[in-house]
Amino acid sequence: MFCWPVHLKGLKKVYHAAVAVGHKVYSFGGFCLIPAVSDRRSYMCMYICYMDPIDVHVFNTVSLRWIKLPPATAAGSGELPLEVSYMRHSHTAVLIGGVVYIWGGSTYREHSNVLHAFDVGTHVWFRPRVSGAVPDSRYHHSACVLGKVMYIFGGFNLLTRYTNDIHKLDTATMAWTFVNTRDTQAPATTCHSATIIGKSMFVFGGRGDQDKAQYNIVRVFDTETNRWLSTPSAQLLPEGRADHSAFAYNGELYIFGGDNFRLGESVNDLWKFNPETFSWTKVECKGKGPCSWMSKMCCCMVGDRVVLFGGHSCTPIPVHDRDLEDEDDSEVCDLYILDLTPSLKTLCKLAVIQYGLEQSELPHDIRWELAAMATDSNRKTNMSVLASSGPTKTKRQRTSSRQWDSRKGKTRRSLPLKRFPSFRWERKQGTGT
Structure with missing residues (x-):
């Protein structure tokens, strides 16, 4: 039984990247959306300065609080050193051996294929010296890790637009390699998810280059044979989607949220995929989860809990589910935690909050x-x-x-309860970050 025990105000971010390090979540970059003057629902402007260093926020899953790390600049100059990643969106971040590797992304002025690294122990940025066939710059791609190897798949670049190539970086040798999939190919995809289970990479969803088609099938890449596998068709399928979240748990693939342009809305459903039976199951959770506007968010596994935060919606967010002071009705600054193995203590705390029970004792x-x-x-x-x-x-x-x-x-x-200093358990009007 899964449940949603925590709902807080988080970061107001879109297309950011995050990794889990112990009991903390590190969030890198992304941007905030501001409405256009003419039609704020059909066209959104980006708020990002590509000359700024990428911002790093840290969420503590124990204290449930955010902090922002000081920006990195060259000593005494105030300028952005080459070792530090600049502000970007639609990039990827992976954690390998205590180092976060940031790759790809866009500022809407330029795209990147430069590898940046962030040491989570010292909070120091550096640029590893790489060799081999460096992939073309791109964004809206995916990155996943198997051992000490980072796999890059798909994305969008200025040369071929939608891509379906695979590249891998061996962090032990810092060598890039183009992966030749031989006679097997996957459709060109952006805004998808790629998740490692065992020795295979499971790709789901995303947008294609044919009339912006959205996929709702799973494609499996075998990292040992470097081939895309032929897979059976499942009878029950979730709706096609892009910009969703995905994670692996107990050898199964889970997807949540995303944008469905066929329906013209964002979705908030949770699905489980079994790689052995190649079947889907819709998962129902206890507690108040996200409303149907969660897409383009970040998703990190911290033990048996999943932290989701930020995001955007292709449909306007209801007034009662957003900050009243915000003019933008499509951007999200909420943070949710999905507990995959809730304890009795967690369930009891949920009941105390839900029913407003007395807490003084x-x-x-x-x-x-x-x-x-x-x-x-x-x-x-x-x-x-x-x-x-x-x-x-x-x-x-x-x-x-x-x-x-x-x-x-x-x-x-009944006997009257003793009154205490008032504190209302209600939705707060957070300011975001």
């Missing part, structure tokens, strides 16, 4: 966790004050103080 650490789960992660809040505060009783709670007495066949009023 709970242990201090439990009250702190409850406060962290239900407050804006961008607010600089005194957590000790929140933890010592009880929720203000809602109208439903006040009316529920009259309980049914089965012995007398009528309602009776």
Whole structure:
């Protein structure tokens, strides 16, 4: 049984890249969308400065709080050194041996094929010296890791537009290699997902170059034979989509969200794919999950939990599901955590928040966790004050103080609860980042 135990305000980002390092999530780059003057729903402008160093935000999954790392500049000059990645979007980030490798991406002025590296232990940027056949610059590609090798597939570049080539980088030798798939080919794809399970790369979804077709089938690439495998057709298929999220868990592939242009909307469904039976199953989760506007978000596995944040929607977000001060009705700054193995403690905390139960007699650490789960992660809040505060009783709670007495066949009023400093468990109007 999966559940959504955490919903906070996160980063207002689109087409960013992130990796999980221990109990932390590192987010790199991306951009914010601002509405065009003429028609803000049909055309969006990009807010990004390609001369700035890429921004790095770190989310602590224990304290449920974000921090932003100081920007990296050359000593004493204030200029961006060559070792530091510049601001970009639609790039990829992978973690290999304590180093995050950033590759590809775009600023809408230029595309990149330069490899940048970020040491998560020292927070130092550097540019590895690479050899071999470096791939053409591109964005909206995918990157996944098998051992110490990073695989790049697909994407969009200025030469061939939609691509279907595979390249790999061996980080032990820092050598690029073009992967010859021989007589097997996959359709040219962008905005897809690629996930390693065992020795194979599972590619799902994305947009193609034929009338912007969207795919809803799984293609499997065998990294040992360097061939695309012929796969059987599944009877039950999720809707085709692009800009979705994907992760592997217990040898199975999961996909969530994405944009479906055939339906003209973003989706928020979760599907599970079994590689052995080659079958799909729709997964239902407990708790309040994301509304149907999650696409272009980041997805990271932290133990048995999945952290999703940021994103954008191809349909306007309802007023009650976005920040009221924002003019943009399609951008998301929410953060959700999907617990794949929720404990009894997690389920109990969800019930406390959902039903507004009294917290004054709970242990201090439990009250702190409850406060962290239900407050804006961008607010600089005194957590000790929140933890010592009880929720203000809602109208439903006040009316529920009259309980049914089965012995007398009528309602009776329960004893009044002790009042504490007021703190309302409600959706906050976060400012984003």
